[in-house]
Amino acid sequence: MGILLQVRDLKTYFYTDAGVVKAVDGVSYDLKEGETLGLVGESGCGKSVSALSILRLIANPPGKIVGGEIFFEGKDLLKISEKEIRNIRGNHIAMIFQEPMTSLNPVLTIGLQIGEALELHRNMNKKEAREEILRLLRMVGIPDPERRIGDYPHQFSGGMRQRVMIAMALSCNPKLLIADEPTTAVDVTIQAQLLEVVKELTSRLGTAVMLITHNLGVVARHVNRMAVMYAGRIVEQGPAAEVYAHPQHPYTIGLLASVPRLDKPRKERLVPIDGQPPNLILLPPGCSFMPRCSYRMEICSKERPELRPVGDGHFTACWANMER
């Protein structure tokens, strides 16, 4: 499998009155064709911003992509023209957003909204587009699409709206689907259904998926490789099973310890990570996680650890050597 997306040293900063927020500060990762990558981390760690940066959807001002390269099928997305990136958006890289309640336009029927992408990228006439929309609605499991095609978003439930979003995102057979916490806003049962729909369809279409989430359970089930982000940087990266079995970064260890597990006795207490996420304007010079870390050493406050290999395709940015 070829490499589809290469992100190299991506830096996205926000220039606010309080100072420069380094939301994404030197992030690198690869995504192979058809692969599913999980991007994990707590709120505000830069997951969404790094994903939005791929499509250059960062609002400017205040945000700006200040450095790095994003190669998609050999082209640097940060260097191409506005027109070219518009052709990539929706056509080659599509996105699903967090809030199904607000990511559809309330005054347009869902048929029109799904049709928008078809019209933009696939030059379909009305009749072809209608057939295609019906096919897409059927594909994502919306019952009775002939009747539903003319309905407005408020006539759908949250889960159904997210299915509409998935239909919209997959309407042009993109090579990459970015799903930005697609299940955060819906019920747990619906979450599972939606993820199954995404998984089933993307594997059928051979679409690579970047799944952004703070739900480690979701990652374990649906992801080939995962990257853990903390304070705008990737602190650990590797095959999902490997990272679960042998987490190498204290933050990943902390995250996994704070999730309830079925295979542990119920009496066992969850271990929270102490402290607060750091202020992204005033990051300490050393490791960003140092103040909250139980493995900290002297070097941690002085020098920032870079990603280093610790196993087959497994990298961590930590000075400490965890036993395996």
Place this chain on the structure above:
Amino acid sequence: MADSRLQIEKPERKERGPVWDVFRRLSKRITAMMGLVIVVVFLLSALFAPLLAPHDPYEHSLADKLATPSWDYPLGRDELGRCILSRIIYGARISLLIGLIVISIGIFVGVPIGVVSAYFGGKVDFIVQRFVDTMLAFPGILLALLLIAMLGVGLHNVMIAVGISTIPIYARLARSSVLAIKSRQFVEAARSIGSSHLRIILQHLIPNSLSPIIVQSTLHMATAILWAAGLGFLGLGVSPPTAEWGAMLNGGRLYIRVAYHVATFPGLMIFVTVLGFNLLGDGLRDALDPRLKT
């Protein structure tokens, strides 16, 4: 309340679309319905003036000048013996025309300015908004008088003058709606599928910011009619023989002691029409309020 809920659950209600929905909500308010009736009567009399008017509004008869209301001339005759009812009916055409053109100027110039200003933000927004501030700082009537002084007296110039003075109001209104809408996720979603700026503005921003603009334009209709009448009263509007409410009011002013009807009926018409548009506008504001939608 229980009754209306039962109605909502009827399946056939679903098929009727948003216009019906607004009308249903409007029909629950008696004042709004009164406004709607007045506005409809006004529109009908403007559209079908030649069919409704009992006499030719320009046919004069000095022998019957200032004649009091009678069966044949229900509202009496004016200072040149013309039928006041017919002139009022024809005057509705002028008022409607002025209202529509004034609002069209306001909307077609003001809304794009406001939308572009809000959508692009930053420097564009700053420059456009300072310009709008300057225009808003002028009292509207002063701006209109100034423009008429520059362009000359006449109906067209009145419409242009009043229209221009409403531009900043629509620009502000559109800007504030778009500011609220542009950060909503569906706009970002539209960008993420590759929509151009123009498409986002036309397809997503303008339709979603329409309801305050509809309300404002209904209310503005009243203001425009009032302004046009005011300028007509001052002799800055239509040229004399044309039936126009403000000019009629001014013509009758001299005879108010001897013939009350000449000034009273056009005045009443202005009052009732303006009231009608205001009531309708208020009703629409409630009917289109997204917070009341379920």
